[in-house]
Amino acid sequence: MAEDISIGQVPTIEKVAESRAAVASGRRRQFTRRTESVGAHVIMIITVIIAIFPLLTIISTSFKIPADVFTPNVQLIPAHPTLANYQYVLAGEFPTWLLNSIKVSLLTTLVGVALAAPAAYAFSRWDFLGKQGLLISFLVTQMFPAPLLLVPLYLLFVNLNLLDNVPALVIVYATTALPFSVWMLKNFFDSVPKELDEAARVDGLGPFRTFWQIVLPLTIPGVAVVAFFNFMAAWNEFLWAFTFLTSESNWTLAIGIKQYVHAFGADWGYLTAASVLVTIPVLIAFLWAQRYLISGLTGGSVKG
Amino acid sequence: MAVVAKTPRPSARADQIRRERIQRLKITGRAYLWLSPIIISMVVIVAYPLIQGLIYSFTNADQSNVALHLGAITLPATYKFIGLQNYASIIGDWFNPKSDNAHVLWITFLWVLLNAIFHFVLGLGLALVLNRKMRLRSIYRMLLMVPWAMPQYIAAFAWLFLFNQQYGFIDVMLQNIGLPAIDWASDPNWALASIIIVNVWLGVPFMTVTLLGGLQSIPDEMYEASAIDGASRWQQFRYITLPMLRPIAFLVTLLDVIWTFNVFAVIFLITAGGPFSSTTTIIVQAWRVAIQTPQRFGLGSAYGYIILAILLVFTLFYSRMLRANEAIY
Numbered sequence: 001m002a003e004d005i006s007i008g009q010v011p012t013i014e015k016v017a018e019s020r021a022a023v024a025s026g027r028r029r030q031f032t033r034r035t036e037s038v039g040a041h042v043i044m045i046i047t048v049i050i051a052i053f054p055l056l057t058i059i060s061t062s063f064k065i066p067a068d069v070f071t072p073n074v075q076l077i078p079a080h081p082t083l084a085n086y087q088y089v090l091a092g093e094f095p096t097w098l099l100n101s102i103k104v105s106l107l108t109t110l111v112g113v114a115l116a117a118p119a120a121y122a123f124s125r126w127d128f129l130g131k132q133g134l135l136i137s138f139l140v141t142q143m144f145p146a147p148l149l150l151v152p153l154y155l156l157f158v159n160l161n162l163l164d165n166v167p168a169l170v171i172v173y174a175t176t177a178l179p180f181s182v183w184m185l186k187n188f189f190d191s192v193p194k195e196l197d198e199a200a201r202v203d204g205l206g207p208f209r210t211f212w213q214i215v216l217p218l219t220i221p222g223v224a225v226v227a228f229f230n231f232m233a234a235w236n237e238f239l240w241a242f243t244f245l246t247s248e249s250n251w252t253l254a255i256g257i258k259q260y261v262h263a264f265g266a267d268w269g270y271l272t273a274a275s276v277l278v279t280i281p282v283l284i285a286f287l288w289a290q291r292y293l294i295s296g297l298t299g300g301s302v303k304g
Numbered sequence: 305m306a307v308v309a310k311t312p313r314p315s316a317r318a319d320q321i322r323r324e325r326i327q328r329l330k331i332t333g334r335a336y337l338w339l340s341p342i343i344i345s346m347v348v349i350v351a352y353p354l355i356q357g358l359i360y361s362f363t364n365a366d367q368s369n370v371a372l373h374l375g376a377i378t379l380p381a382t383y384k385f386i387g388l389q390n391y392a393s394i395i396g397d398w399f400n401p402k403s404d405n406a407h408v409l410w411i412t413f414l415w416v417l418l419n420a421i422f423h424f425v426l427g428l429g430l431a432l433v434l435n436r437k438m439r440l441r442s443i444y445r446m447l448l449m450v451p452w453a454m455p456q457y458i459a460a461f462a463w464l465f466l467f468n469q470q471y472g473f474i475d476v477m478l479q480n481i482g483l484p485a486i487d488w489a490s491d492p493n494w495a496l497a498s499i500i501i502v503n504v505w506l507g508v509p510f511m512t513v514t515l516l517g518g519l520q521s522i523p524d525e526m527y528e529a530s531a532i533d534g535a536s537r538w539q540q541f542r543y544i545t546l547p548m549l550r551p552i553a554f555l556v557t558l559l560d561v562i563w564t565f566n567v568f569a570v571i572f573l574i575t576a577g578g579p580f581s582s583t584t585t586i587i588v589q590a591w592r593v594a595i596q597t598p599q600r601f602g603l604g605s606a607y608g609y610i611i612l613a614i615l616l617v618f619t620l621f622y623s624r625m626l627r628a629n630e631a632i633y
Contacts, residue, residue, distance in 0.1 A: 039439055041576070044444045047448060050592065051450050055462065057462065062567060071471065073476070074476055114341075119338060121332075126332075128328075128332035128336070134339070140348055143619070144612060145608060145611040151353075151605050152353035152360065155356075155370060158372075159371065159372075174345070237454040238457050253459050254455070261464070266464070271465075272461075275462070283450065
């Protein structure tokens with residue numbers, strides 16, 4: 001603004017007033033920008049507290065003795081910290097549920113990726129009759145409410161004696177995750193140039209070896225994301241497991257942990273200790289994988 | 305010469321067309337071979353139940369009359385075809401004020417509508433804040449993700465703990481500022497609000513992240529050009545941000561409505577549909593009817609189809625509405 005009133009020019013009253021106003025408005029703008037920035041941080045801090053508070057209470061409660069669980073004053077840091085809840089949980093049925101959950105989730109991951117990857121490659125690379133129809137019908141299945149499939153599958157499993165059968169549950173999980181897995185993997189495969197396939201063909205590689213040796217190794221991050229999604233879906237699932245796994249020895253964590261809740265309340269110490277053991281590993285894995293997950297969902301449009 | 309040269313050409317072209325057709329058939333055959341595992345599993349896990357469910361929905365099948373294979377003994381099915389009775393009784397109940405199920409439709413409507421509104425408004429607000437350049441942005445974004453990353457059933461238990469009467473955290477806070485304690489999940493007037501709070505908490509991160517992706521894909525040049533033209537920030541938001549966000553906002557709200565409609569674990573674990581059915585949505589009701597004794601499979605299947613019909617009609621209506629609106633821009 002100083003240049004406006006340059007040397008050799010006689011500043012008119014209007015010009016001086018104008019430049020003063022400009023400086024003032026600049027200051028005002030800077031002031032609003034600062035308040036805005038403070039406001040943004042305040043909003044984010046409040047939101048983050050709300051977002052993580054339930055997790056914090058779980059962690060805190062898991063280290064409390066029963067007398068400290070409910071107190072008239074909020075006690076975020078345990079007054080009498082103890083590991084007794086963890087000892088009790090780990091000595092009980094929890095390890096069985098944990099093993100069951102790991103088994104179901106790993107198998108789901110394996111089956112899910114093995115089913116989805118070749119299909120996604122076919123969708124990505126070849127033009128064939130009925131391709132669009134199939135892709136769209138996959139999306140429509142996302143709309144099916146679980147109860148719609150639950151009843152006939154329940155009866156089918158009862159009749160085939162597959163109720164309470166872990167592999168059967170795995171097939172259900174992997175299949176219900178298929179539409180998402182196939183779409184995600186197709187997007188990842190699409191990002192590999194088709195010229196590579198051409199070159200492989202010229203070199204005499206068949207379609208399967210092209211897929212297995214050339215394209216798949218280039219999309220390992222994508223495969224990892226889809227594998228992770230399948231794992232999480234099985235790890236976190238409640239309704240199917242609750243309905244299909246009837247015997248206690250097959251229970252996964254979701255059903256098992258529910259045992260700590262009963263009609264008149266809950267064993268909060270045990271429940272929270274078990275919850276922490278279930279949540280922390282997947283939480284860390286999720287926070288690590290979220291960037292890839294989101295870029296797969298939004299076509300890479302999320303920046304820093 | 306010209307005549308001689310012309311004759312092989314059409315045959316060559318026909319040959320080529322034939323070869324291309326064979327090539328195409330070959331590729332189609334190969335594609336279906338590669339797709340066969342997922343097609344088989346989709347047929348068994350999705351298509352078969354869909355058709356079988358449609359058949360059940362016209363019968364009075366339940367625990368006592370379906371076919372049973374107990375080792376070597378097979379008990380034949382004795383359920384009867386009852387036409388549209390299941391559908392008629394479900395829909396009739398919704399509009400019969402004396403029935404116990406009269407409010408299920410209304411509760412489901414409130415549940416979906418309030419969740420969708422809060423998810424979208426809070427998600428958009430947070431996305432707008434996070435879209436500014438600010439310090440600690442990636443840490444904020446990561447911590448915001450926690451509700452999405454927690455297993456839903458764990459989140460449900462955590463909130464059940466916070467909602468605890470008398471000494472739950474929320475009631476302690478309310479009493480500290482001189483308000484009366486609320487029984488939350490066990491008070492019929494507050495139970496629906498309780499589960500909506502939990503589901504909003506669970507759903508906002510996904511909304512925020514996808515809308516943030518949408519915001520970041522809007523070119524900066526559009527804002528710069530409009531600033532030169534003297535547009536105010538509100539005008540920029542109204543005439544650039546909102547229209548540009550429309551496609552992704554449409555997709556995520558559609559998904560959100562479908563997902564919210566189908567939420568089961570959160571409701572079941574926090575209120576189990578109670579107290580006095582004040583949180584029984586259609587999904588919870590369908591599960592109860594079909595799986596709890598006397599396991600009325602026929603009625604449960606009819607519920608499944610009614611839910612599917614509602615979601616399909618909503619999707620069609622919603623996309624039609626969107627397309628009609630698009631003409632304005």
